[in-house]
Amino acid sequence: MTAPLRIGFIPLVDAAALIVAVDKGFAAAEGLEVELVREVSWSNVRDKLNIGLFDAAHLLAPVAIASSLGLGHVKVPIAAPFNLGINGNAITVAPALHAALMEEIDGDRFDPLATAKALAKVVAKRHKAGADPLTFGMTFPFSTHNYQLRFWMAAAGVDPDEDVRLVVLPPPYMVDSIKNGHVDGFCVGAPWNSIAVDLGIGHILHFGSDILAHAAEKVLAVRKVWADKQPDVVASLVRAAVKAAEFIEQAANLAETAQILAQPERIGVDAEMIQRSLTGRLKISPEGAVRESGRYLLVGREGAGRPDPVQAAWLYAQMVRWGQTALSGEALKTAMAVFRPDLYDAALGREGGGQAATTFGAFAGPAFDPRDVGGYLASFEVGRRAL
Amino acid sequence: MSAEQSPKIVIVDESPVRAAILEEGLREAGFTQVVHIREMQSLLARIYAVDPDIIVIDLENPSRDVLEAMFQVSRAVKRPIAMFVDQSDSASIQASVEAGVSAYIVDGLKKERIKPILDLCVSRFNAFAKLQEELERTKSQLEDRKIIEKAKGILMKVKGLSEDEAYVLLRSTAMREKKKIGEIAQSIITASEMLK
Numbered sequence: 001m002t003a004p005l006r007i008g009f010i011p012l013v014d015a016a017a018l019i020v021a022v023d024k025g026f027a028a029a030e031g032l033e034v035e036l037v038r039e040v041s042w043s044n045v046r047d048k049l050n051i052g053l054f055d056a057a058h059l060l061a062p063v064a065i066a067s068s069l070g071l072g073h074v075k076v077p078i079a080a081p082f083n084l085g086i087n088g089n090a091i092t093v094a095p096a097l098h099a100a101l102m103e104e105i106d107g108d109r110f111d112p113l114a115t116a117k118a119l120a121k122v123v124a125k126r127h128k129a130g131a132d133p134l135t136f137g138m139t140f141p142f143s144t145h146n147y148q149l150r151f152w153m154a155a156a157g158v159d160p161d162e163d164v165r166l167v168v169l170p171p172p173y174m175v176d177s178i179k180n181g182h183v184d185g186f187c188v189g190a191p192w193n194s195i196a197v198d199l200g201i202g203h204i205l206h207f208g209s210d211i212l213a214h215a216a217e218k219v220l221a222v223r224k225v226w227a228d229k230q231p232d233v234v235a236s237l238v239r240a241a242v243k244a245a246e247f248i249e250q251a252a253n254l255a256e257t258a259q260i261l262a263q264p265e266r267i268g269v270d271a272e273m274i275q276r277s278l279t280g281r282l283k284i285s286p287e288g289a290v291r292e293s294g295r296y297l298l299v300g301r302e303g304a305g306r307p308d309p310v311q312a313a314w315l316y317a318q319m320v321r322w323g324q325t326a327l328s329g330e331a332l333k334t335a336m337a338v339f340r341p342d343l344y345d346a347a348l349g350r351e352g353g354g355q356a357a358t359t360f361g362a363f364a365g366p367a368f369d370p371r372d373v374g375g376y377l378a379s380f381e382v383g384r385r386a387l
Numbered sequence: 388m389s390a391e392q393s394p395k396i397v398i399v400d401e402s403p404v405r406a407a408i409l410e411e412g413l414r415e416a417g418f419t420q421v422v423h424i425r426e427m428q429s430l431l432a433r434i435y436a437v438d439p440d441i442i443v444i445d446l447e448n449p450s451r452d453v454l455e456a457m458f459q460v461s462r463a464v465k466r467p468i469a470m471f472v473d474q475s476d477s478a479s480i481q482a483s484v485e486a487g488v489s490a491y492i493v494d495g496l497k498k499e500r501i502k503p504i505l506d507l508c509v510s511r512f513n514a515f516a517k518l519q520e521e522l523e524r525t526k527s528q529l530e531d532r533k534i535i536e537k538a539k540g541i542l543m544k545v546k547g548l549s550e551d552e553a554y555v556l557l558r559s560t561a562m563r564e565k566k567k568i569g570e571i572a573q574s575i576i577t578a579s580e581m582l583k
Contacts, residue, residue, distance in 0.1 A: 043451040047489070051481045072455060074480070141456045167431075168456035170449035182428075 004033040005237070008045045009058035011038060011267040012171065013190035013277045014085030014218045016257065016299050018058050019267075021244035023260045029243075030236035038265065041170060042140045049221060050076040056237060058084060059221040062142035062315045065335045068224075069316075071325055072141065077334075079227040080219035081234055081343035082241045083311075086304040088217050088277070088297035089145055089208030090193040091152065093185035094178050095286070097122070097134065098203040110291075112210050112363045116156035123163050137169040137177055137186035145187040147318040148211045154382035155364035160322075161384055178202055189217070190277030190297065191269050198273070200286035207282075209295040213361025214302075216311035219339070227343065238347035245300025254278060307339035313370035314360060321377050323384035332373060394440035394500065395420040399430065399448060405515045409443065412511045416503065431457055441501070442491040443508050446484065454491060479505060486512040531569035538572035541579050 007022075009015040019036065021027045027034045039045045042060055046067055049057040064078040093101065104121040107114035123134060138145040150160040160166055169177055174192050177183045179201050186192075187208070196202030208215065220241055227234045248257050254275060262271035276282050280296030283289070298304035316335035320327045345351065360368055366379050377383060396418055400406040406423045413421045422437050424430065427450050434442065434457065444451055479502070483489065486509045492501055535557065542553035557575075561568040 040447055040449040041451040043455050043489070044446055047480075047484050051477060051484055053481075053484060072458060140452050168453045170452055172449065173427075 004035055005055040005233070006035050006037055006053065007056045007058070008037045008039045008048055008054040010040075010042065010045060010171070011269075012058075012088075012218075013261065013267065013274055014088045014297065014299070015058040015267070016248050016261055016278070017082075017084050017241045017245040017305070018220065019244075020248055020257060020260055021240040023263075023266070024244065024247060026243040026247070027237070027240040030240045032233070032236050032240060036266075042143075046073065049078075049223065050074055052223070052226075055226065056220060056222045059219055060140055060143045061216045061219045061311070062144065062147070062319070063140065064219050064221045065312055065315055065338050066142040066319070066324075068334055068338050069325065069331055071319065077224035078221050078338055079224045079234075079340050079343065080221050080307050080338055081227065081340045081347065082220040082238050083216055083305050083307045083339075084218040084220050084241070084299070086214055086217060086298040086302070087207070087209045087212075087295060088189050089148060089187055090190075090204045090282070091149065091185060091187045091206045091208075091211075092174075092178070092193045092196050092202040093205050094181075094183075094202060097184045098205065101205070110206070110210065112152050112206055113155055115205060116152050116158065119153060120156040120158050123158055127163070133164050134184045135165040135167060135182070137167055137174055137183040137188070139171055139188055140168060141324065142319070144208070144215055144217050144315070145189070147315070147322070148208055148215070149187045150318070150322060151362070151364070152206070152211050154380065157382060159382050175199065175201070191267070191273045194273050194276055194282060195269070197283050197286060203286070204282060204284035204291070207280075207291070207293055207296050209293055211363055213295060214298075214359060216308065216315070216339075219307065227340075231343075231346070234343055235347035238344055242300070242305055242348065245305050248278070249300050306344050307341050309336035309339045309341070310368070310370050311360075312336045312339040313373065314368050317368070317373045317377060320373065321380065321383040327374055327377070332370070336370065393417070393419045394504075395437060396422070396504065397434060397437050397439040397442045398423045399434075399442060399444040399450065399454075401425060401427070401448060402445065402515075405445070405512070408515055409508060409511050412507050413504070416507055418504065430454075440493045441504060443504075444489050444491070446487045446489050451489060458491065482509050487516065488512045531567075531572075534569055534572045534576065538575040541575055545579075 007018065009018055022034045022036050042063055045057045045059055046063050048054045050067060064080050066072055068077045100122045101115060101118045102109065104118040105114055109115065136149055138149055149166065153160050158164060167183065171188050171192050174186045174188050175196050178186060178196055193204050197204060222234060247253050257278065258271040258274040261267045261274045262269060267274065277297055280294055281290060281292040284291045312335045313332060316332055319325045325331065366376060368376055396413060398406050398409050398421065403425065410421050410423055424433050430450055430453055442454065444454060483505060488508050490505050490508060538557060539550060539553040542548055542556060543550060548556065557568055557571055561571045564571065
């Protein structure tokens with residue numbers, strides 16, 4: 001038995017593999033004693049990991065990269081040996097904005113390009129009428145939520161920094177903010193979209209997987225020096241997470257998983273609501289319309305757990321596109337090195353390199369190639385490259 | 388220290404008691420420009436209005452993430468903001484995070500000026516935590532006393548003991564079972580309720 005590990009997490013469904021690894025005993029079976037610490041903000045999780053108060057953490061994938069690059073904060077190299085979730089977000093809009101979009105829409109309302117074009121029209125109309133710009137909430141400057149919202153809007157020429165307002169909101173404040181009109185929409189992970197729909201104050205406009213079919217969302221993050229010093233502990237942690245992910249993905253374990261996650265000291269919401277996110281069968285309108293996607297949230301399925309450096313490169317490209325950092329080959333390399341399939345493979349005793357890089361399945365733009373990030377970014381009309 | 392030289396400090400804290408303790412300490416130390424923001428609604432607008440040099444925020448406040456976004460924007464308008472004292476001073480950072488306080492500091496403020504502010508905040512946060520701990524302990528002691536009284540009453544009635552005898556029985560049982568007297572008292576109450 002090694003020293004007890006302290007691991008921070010934010011109460012979201014994509015912390016599932018971590019929570020189940022601990023509460024279902026997979027971590028203990030690997031000889032790990034783990035204390036899970038529930039946190040209130042990504043800044044807290046990042047800081048406590050960076051200074052060593054946490055040994056590991058449930059972290060936004062872009063935060064792990066930003067931390068390694070020293071963007072916006074103290075520079076601490078992070079290693080991500082396991083991917084806790086692929087996808088899992090949704091874009092939710094207030095009923096008034098939903099109605100306005102549906103009035104303008106030309107085409108399939110589940111097609112992000114059609115809704116983005118409708119958004120461009122609504123934005124233009126409001127501008128003409130002298131109305132305030134639309135405001136959208138997202139969870140953190142370095143977050144997939146931020147990048148997915150921007151990717152979606154910009155595809156139809158809406159400049160997220162000029163034509164609308166993007167504001168950061170802690171996930172538990174999203175629902176209140178849409179209710180009191182502080183925001184017209186938001187992009188957040190489960191279960192917050194479903195909570196807004198159930199309260200009758202939001203329509204789920206898109207699943208995150210409509211924007212990108214395969215996007216790294218949260219990682220299991222550790223300090224790189226910590227990982228280098230104790231590869232055995234990292235391997236045990238990865239194995240526990242892999243076993244938990246396998247458990248979660250079995251339909252027969254769905255109810256039990258939801259019960260575990262629903263505990264007040266874990267996510268603390270209704271088990272039924274958690275089940276919806278896990279199965280990708282979500283109520284999308286207050287009237288009760290339901291949409292289903294097998295790609296809504298992947299925990300372990302389709303190789304989701306194995307970190308893919310190309311995903312890290314894509315996230316880095318978004319940071320460059322939106323002016324959070326300048327493009328540099330060195331930084332790109334650093335970003336890609338955060339995602340550690342080698343540690344994942346070592347933990348499972350597998351030879352590396354067997355698995356092909358995942359495709360993103362983005363609804364717009366050219367295919368992403370990490371060897372030509374500059375060329376990729378040059379193909380977008382809207383962007384704020386810091387050069 | 389003249390008013391012109393005193394840096395503007397914003398305290399973001401939902402606990403009025405802790406904020407008051409902080410504010411008092413900062414004023415005593417000669418920092419005259421201290422503003423407390425309690426309301427999280429339109430936090431950013433308020434902070435922009437004050438235009439502080441230093442922001443001190445309670446770590447348990449989810450709005451920390453909101454602040455981080457502000458710094459991203461600030462950077463774009465060429466007003467860089469650094470966090471904590473500086474990157475190399477990890478001992479200060481650790482002490483501050485452990486105490487539950489986080490400080491955001493506008494770049495350009497001299498390190499010598501920041502350190503005493505941060506140290507003061509850390510010690511005040513720790514003092515507040517201790518105060519709260521004591522309060523909790525007093526509360527639970529009071530709660531324990533109530534439970535023990537009730538258990539004694541049950542023992543007196545059921546076993547026909549005097550008050551002193553009931554207490555002695557509770558205490559000796561607790562010692563024998565290596566438990567707290569409050570726990571034994573609670574189990575007596577629970578048992579008697581089940582047997583009702």
